[in-house]
Amino acid sequence: MYEKELEKLLTEKGADMVGFSYLGDSVSPDYPQYKYAVTILRRLSKAVLDTIDGAPTMAYFQHYRATNARLDSITLDGISFIEDMGYLALPVAASQSTPDKKEEYRGIFPHKTGAVLSGLGYIGKNGLLLTEKFGSAVRMATILTDMPLEPQRPMLECLCGDCMICKNACPAGAITGEIYVPGAPRNTIFDAKKCSEHMKTYKNIGRGAVCGLCMAACPKNKRM
Ligand code: SF4
Ligand code: SF4
Known part of the structure; x- marks a missing residue:
């Protein structure tokens, strides 16, 4: 009932796309009371991605950080709106890190889950x-909430086809090149440990927190 108002607000604050989803079986096990998600998305600059050539750059790292900060700021405005309407709203930061070693390389809720369920996109072979x-x-941030939201149509089918550009661009061998099948474990397409270990080799760029080669190589970015 508040979707239009919320989308207008978040867009005015700087979101490029906004999605609403009902989480169903994908609800966060830590927060089962929040059955709905608002996904807030911002695009990355093509000029910045063009600086990535065989390795990440400071321009990319700084833009990545600035985009995350902007997303977190937009999220705050969304939280205030939802709370003013009498509901609870839990922010999931754009960049998640968790000290929980049982679930290494995972945050409290994957932004991609809400994004796919709300039809903003699908999971590509690069795992993005x-x-x-x-x-x-x-880049994305999420608000988990108990505010009932009219869900949008999920986009579950991967349209990468025969493309292997991101697999070939990955120096870590972290991308299998398989098409993602909804419900399948993440490691059928992407090895998060290999990816993370490889990022650490770029210690001169944000102390090894970014890579981005597979993202920058994706030909579907050229539609911007
Ligand atoms: S971010 Fe880098 S290491 Fe990780 S999957 Fe993409 S290309 Fe490979
Ligand atoms: S480069 Fe892009 S389109 Fe090609 S397989 Fe990877 S994610 Fe899909």
């Missing part, structure tokens, strides 16, 4: 969200 409008050059 792929959107029609911006390709995989996007």
Whole structure:
């Protein structure tokens, strides 16, 4: 009932796309009371991605951080709106890190889950969200909430086809090149440990927190 107002607010604050989803079986096990998600998405600059050539750059790292900070700021406005309407709203930061070693390389809720369930895009072979409008050059934040939201149509089918560009671009061998099948474990397409270990080799760029080669290589970004 508040979707239009919320989307207008978040867009005015700087979101490029906004999605609403009912989480069903994908609800966070830590927060089962929050059955709905608002996904807030911002595109990354093509000019910045063009600086990535065989290795990440400071321009990319700084833009990545600035985009995350902007997403977290937009999220705050969304939380205030939802709370003013009498509901609870839990922010999931754009960049999640968890000290829980049982679930290494995972946050409290995957932004991609809400994004796919709300039809903003599908999971590409690079393990990233792929959107029609911006390709995989996007970052996201999420608000988990008990505010009932009219869900949008999920986009479950991966449209990567025979493309293997991101697999071939990955120096860590972290991308299998398989098409993602909804419900399958993440490691059928992507090895998060290999990816993370490889990022650490770029110690001169944000102390090894980014890579981005597979994202920058995706030809679907060129539609921007
Ligand atoms: S971010 Fe880098 S290491 Fe990780 S999957 Fe993409 S190309 Fe490979
Ligand atoms: S580079 Fe090709 S296979 Fe990889 S995500 Fe983009 S379209 Fe899909």
